[in-house]
Amino acid sequence: MLENAILVTGAGRRIGYHIAKRLHEDGQNVIAHYRTHTDQIQALADLGVKTIQADLANSPAILDFVQALKSQCTNLRGVIHNASSFEPTSANLEEAAQQYEQFFYIHMMAPFLINQGLQSILKGEGDDPADIIHITDINVENPTPDFDVYGTTKAGLHNMTLALAKKYAPSIKVNAVAPGPVLFTDLHSEETKNRMLAETPLAREGGAEPVYLAVKSLLDNPFITGVSLPVDGGRRLSKR
Numbered sequence: 001m002l003e004n005a006i007l008v009t010g011a012g013r014r015i016g017y018h019i020a021k022r023l024h025e026d027g028q029n030v031i032a033h034y035r036t037h038t039d040q041i042q043a044l045a046d047l048g049v050k051t052i053q054a055d056l057a058n059s060p061a062i063l064d065f066v067q068a069l070k071s072q073c074t075n076l077r078g079v080i081h082n083a084s085s086f087e088p089t090s091a092n093l094e095e096a097a098q099q100y101e102q103f104f105y106i107h108m109m110a111p112f113l114i115n116q117g118l119q120s121i122l123k124g125e126g127d128d129p130a131d132i133i134h135i136t137d138i139n140v141e142n143p144t145p146d147f148d149v150y151g152t153t154k155a156g157l158h159n160m161t162l163a164l165a166k167k168y169a170p171s172i173k174v175n176a177v178a179p180g181p182v183l184f185t186d187l188h189s190e191e192t193k194n195r196m197l198a199e200t201p202l203a204r205e206g207g208a209e210p211v212y213l214a215v216k217s218l219l220d221n222p223f224i225t226g227v228s229l230p231v232d233g234g235r236r237l238s239k240r
Contacts, residue, residue: 002050003074004125005029006219007118009056009110010083012038014183015135018208019080019215024049026216031069033083056083056110057102066117075123078131078219081111081157087187089149099149107153108160115164115174122172128222132168133215134161134176136228138236141178158228165226173225177214180232180239182206201234 006023010016012034020032024047032051034041045051050072054065069076085106090096115132122130139151140158158176165174181196184205188196197203214229230236 001074002029002031002072004077004123005031005050005073005075006078006080006131007031007033007069007076007114008080008082009033009114010035010081011044011051012036012041015179015208015211016082017041017044019082019212020044020049021047022209022212022216028077031073033065035083056106058105059109059113062105062110062113063117066114069118070121073121075121076118076130077123077125078133079114079118079122080133080135080215081114082135083110084135084154086147086150086185088146096149100153103149103153104156108156111157111160115168119168119172124171124222129170129225130172131219132164132172132174133218134158134174135211136161136176136178138178138180138230138232138239140228141236142239161228162226169225173218173222175218175225176228177211177218178228178230178232178236179211180206180230180235182211182231183208196235199235199238200232201237204233206231206233 006028008020011020011032017040020030024030030049032044032049055061124130134157136158137154140155143151161176210231214231
């Protein structure tokens with residue numbers, strides 16, 4: 001049974017993998033959730049990180065995941081909700097409806113059920129509260145129309161941050177980290193990348209480490225709850 005562990009969802013690639021690996025390097029007990037087995041998940045397992053598979057696409061699967069976690073953990077120090085889907089909204093209405101359902105479950109239903117289901121085993125160290133951290137997006141403040149399904153479900157997760165910060169106080173802090181252009185995807189053309197960087201005051205792709213540093217700062221500070229930290233190189237200031 002794991003004690004004082006930190007759960008990272010969506011740890012199979014990109015930012016989630018980096019967060020899980022860095023937490024492990026910093027001496028934390030980490031549980032790395034993944035949907036599809038990847039080389040990065042194998043790398044985490046080879047380091048001794050506990051990995052657990054679950055598809056967060058429907059409520060029964062999410063609740064089964066919660067029960068599996070509770071059977072393997074005495075208590076959790078924190079939960080970092082990084083699992084995410086990202087793609088532009090389809091012009092086909094039936095496909096857009098399927099996207100909305102998928103994004104809703106991953107970005108909103110899964111965090112809600114996981115937070116609620118694990119509340120009883122979320123325990124901080126000493127007198128300090130435990131932590132829930134939602135990885136959202138700067139789109140929650142300034143949405144991109146082509147990604148409206150993605151953006152509105154991430155905005156729902158942002159609102160959940162505020163609601164649960166009130167609901168779970170004083171024993172659990174609930175905060176968010178809102179990345180901007182930290183890691184481009186295959187969906188970003190060179191033209192799009194150049195435009196995004198031109199809109200970013202710090203004028204570069206941030207990488208995953210700044211997101212981890214924001215997460216760590218929230219974990220380390222016992223007196224912050226209900227906030228969203230933008231990690232975007234200032235892009236929210238000039239994003240069109």
